[in-house]
Amino acid sequence: xxxxxxxxxxxxxxxxxxxxxxxxxxxxxxxxxxxxxxxxxxxxxxxxxxxxxxxxxxxxxxxxxxxxxxxxxxxxxxxxxxxxxxxxxxxxxxxxxxxxxxxxxxxxxxxxxxxxxxxxxxxxxxxxxxxxxxxxxxxxxxxxxxxxxxxxxxxxx
Amino acid sequence: xxxxxxxxxxxxxxxxxxxxxxxxxxxxxxxxxxxxxxxxxxxxxxxxxxxxxxxxxxxxxxxxxxxxxxxxxxxxxxxxxxxxxxxxxxxxxxxxxxxxxxxxxxxxxxxxxxxxxxxxxxxxxxxxxxxxxxxxxxxxxxxxxxxxxxxxxxxxxxxxxxxxxxxxxxxxxxxxxxxxxxxxxxxxxxxxxxxxxxxxxxxxxxxxxxxxxxxxxxxxxxxxxxxxxxxxxxxxxxxxxxxxxxxxxxxxxxxxxxxxxxxxxxxxxxxxxxxxxxxxxxxxxxxxxxxxxxxxxxxxxxxxxxxxxxxxxxxxxxxxxxxxxxxxxxxxxxxxxxxxxxxxxxxxxxxxxxxxxxxxxxxxxxxxxxxxxxxxxxxxxxxxxxxxxxxxxxxxxxxxxxxxxxxxxxxxxxxxxxxxxxxxxxxxxxxxxxxxxxxxxxxxxxxxxxxxxxxxxxxxxxxxxxxxxxxxxxxxxxxxxxxxxxxxxxxxxxxxxxxxxxxxxxxxxxxxxxxxxxxxxxxxxxxxxxxxxxxxxxxxxxxxxx
Numbered sequence: 001x002x003x004x005x006x007x008x009x010x011x012x013x014x015x016x017x018x019x020x021x022x023x024x025x026x027x028x029x030x031x032x033x034x035x036x037x038x039x040x041x042x043x044x045x046x047x048x049x050x051x052x053x054x055x056x057x058x059x060x061x062x063x064x065x066x067x068x069x070x071x072x073x074x075x076x077x078x079x080x081x082x083x084x085x086x087x088x089x090x091x092x093x094x095x096x097x098x099x100x101x102x103x104x105x106x107x108x109x110x111x112x113x114x115x116x117x118x119x120x121x122x123x124x125x126x127x128x129x130x131x132x133x134x135x136x137x138x139x140x141x142x143x144x145x146x147x148x149x150x151x152x153x154x155x156x157x
Numbered sequence: 158x159x160x161x162x163x164x165x166x167x168x169x170x171x172x173x174x175x176x177x178x179x180x181x182x183x184x185x186x187x188x189x190x191x192x193x194x195x196x197x198x199x200x201x202x203x204x205x206x207x208x209x210x211x212x213x214x215x216x217x218x219x220x221x222x223x224x225x226x227x228x229x230x231x232x233x234x235x236x237x238x239x240x241x242x243x244x245x246x247x248x249x250x251x252x253x254x255x256x257x258x259x260x261x262x263x264x265x266x267x268x269x270x271x272x273x274x275x276x277x278x279x280x281x282x283x284x285x286x287x288x289x290x291x292x293x294x295x296x297x298x299x300x301x302x303x304x305x306x307x308x309x310x311x312x313x314x315x316x317x318x319x320x321x322x323x324x325x326x327x328x329x330x331x332x333x334x335x336x337x338x339x340x341x342x343x344x345x346x347x348x349x350x351x352x353x354x355x356x357x358x359x360x361x362x363x364x365x366x367x368x369x370x371x372x373x374x375x376x377x378x379x380x381x382x383x384x385x386x387x388x389x390x391x392x393x394x395x396x397x398x399x400x401x402x403x404x405x406x407x408x409x410x411x412x413x414x415x416x417x418x419x420x421x422x423x424x425x426x427x428x429x430x431x432x433x434x435x436x437x438x439x440x441x442x443x444x445x446x447x448x449x450x451x452x453x454x455x456x457x458x459x460x461x462x463x464x465x466x467x468x469x470x471x472x473x474x475x476x477x478x479x480x481x482x483x484x485x486x487x488x489x490x491x492x493x494x495x496x497x498x499x500x501x502x503x504x505x506x507x508x509x510x511x512x513x514x515x516x517x518x519x520x521x522x523x524x525x526x527x528x529x530x531x532x533x534x535x536x537x538x539x540x541x542x543x544x545x546x547x548x549x550x551x552x553x554x555x556x557x558x559x560x561x562x563x564x565x566x567x568x569x570x571x572x573x574x575x576x577x578x579x580x581x582x583x584x585x586x587x588x589x590x591x592x593x594x595x596x597x598x599x600x601x602x603x604x605x606x607x608x609x610x611x612x613x614x615x616x617x618x619x620x621x622x623x624x625x626x627x628x629x630x631x632x633x634x635x636x637x638x639x640x641x642x643x644x645x646x647x648x649x650x651x652x653x654x655x656x657x658x659x660x661x662x663x664x665x666x667x668x669x670x671x672x673x674x675x676x677x678x679x680x681x682x683x684x685x686x687x688x689x690x691x692x693x694x695x696x697x698x699x700x701x702x703x
Contacts, residue, residue: 033551033552033633034580035580035587035590036663039661045661046639046642048641048642050641050664051650052647053601054648055648055650055653056649056650056653058657062656087657089656089657089658106536107536109525109536109562125536125565126532126537146658148566
């Protein structure tokens, strides 16, 4: 009985060493990985040198814009057309969006609320609305993320 | 007694010796690169640790040999659009000149070629884009009746209408001798532009997959001139005969005149199922075919071809030709088996594999986040854009081209040069793991659409080729500290990131950037036995090692 046990142990050990040896000979499998730890606090954060080609510029707290395309007026076509992207950060307060002219707006991503004068409307991706010249525009993004809009603003100088 | 013990141990020793041989043989196979995207699950991932996964050794990576394919003859085109596969230290690859080559992995010396020199090349008379230049499909390594074999798809003017029908070839991997040639799989019955009475089918980039004792391959078309009915064909591994029990067609019935849903991508196989993605159906068709399995990621029964589930994020009404060109990657993750791919419009979709019985798929997530299916008026567009390359899977991490968080605001162009890594199983807020604008690519250009090849990965070290002919090696930030942090939205500056509602994510470190010769936008680096094998449109195959 002991001899059988001994042989079994010998076999088991040999097989285990063989398996381990063969694994070492051909390299081990790497382990799977979960999410990375969160970034360090801002004062310790090393920022990359990446720079956006056409970055949004912050114009007021919670509001950033960038110009996409501008058409200057001519004697034949006296309209100033400004195509711009608007980015509103998520937060509780609606932000005032200064617009020089009348405009048509399209939500490109995100959701929120637009308020023109006293009227409010929910916004989602693909929503559109218009703004008459001189009206006050406020936009709020929902708490789960920013809202980005493209605006086509027309003005006769 | 002692003598008796030894004699009784002898058979045991032989058994143990054989076990070791089998174990080592299996481990050696695993270290090689037997298929396009590594395996039937198309993970593009070399799981074994070698010098290629050692961040300390990767900076020593250098070219050890270069092999240049012969200039093309009549009907051929220079350049490699296929990628290498590796078995027993032999590198196998087809060229645009219509010849298939076996190279010594140590030296780059040519071991054999098929067809033999002086024989007609495997080219088609219908040539309209690089998918039809000679042999664009990558090969697969397998065993046929105890013989190591290499299987590839190519056009062949010796059969059918003698114009270049697509078929599969199985060759002895050591000698290049034919084991079998399949019947016609992709029909080419005429050369009339736009003809709807001729078949203009093409195997193109759909690399064959060996799975379930069959070889599965997808059928697309010749640059939509016109679009054909997408199909998946299964041939028997032992004979090369088409298995009539398996049938999949993307539109209507296999015998009707509906068209669309081309299978441009490599078919995948896992469990008891075959997976693939399909192209568009709307081109030239006034009405939607029924059923319409175009623009879909699909799971099929491996034996019958019956659909288990279909995921179609872009409905027919929004079909602006966002063919699904990247195939399905099957990931074994901590949250189960996940089927994942990036569509040509820039959205990446991850699905739970689900049961093997028919039923709707369960979508795990989409990035950038979106409501699926897309609907008219939702602000999204789905055109013929270029998020075409497969992704690479490493544990719970998926690395791929993707349109990014600015996709719907800024359009598709910015993401062509960018790799994203996703935490597949994480909550939405932690989905994006890192992103990088890959160096060694051309500056952004609205008229350029190809910047990156297919990425591959080994234990967190990512390899990718570029349009400027660079091989770039990137380290996951869990292995090497990130080069820095950047805003998750590529259009927002670091200074404005948090205030705009985004977060900082790592920009991983680049371990090596090696200039080679020729574009590598169709190609993937094969990571085998501690070496990188990569081919270029410059007609070269390279071997690099640390």
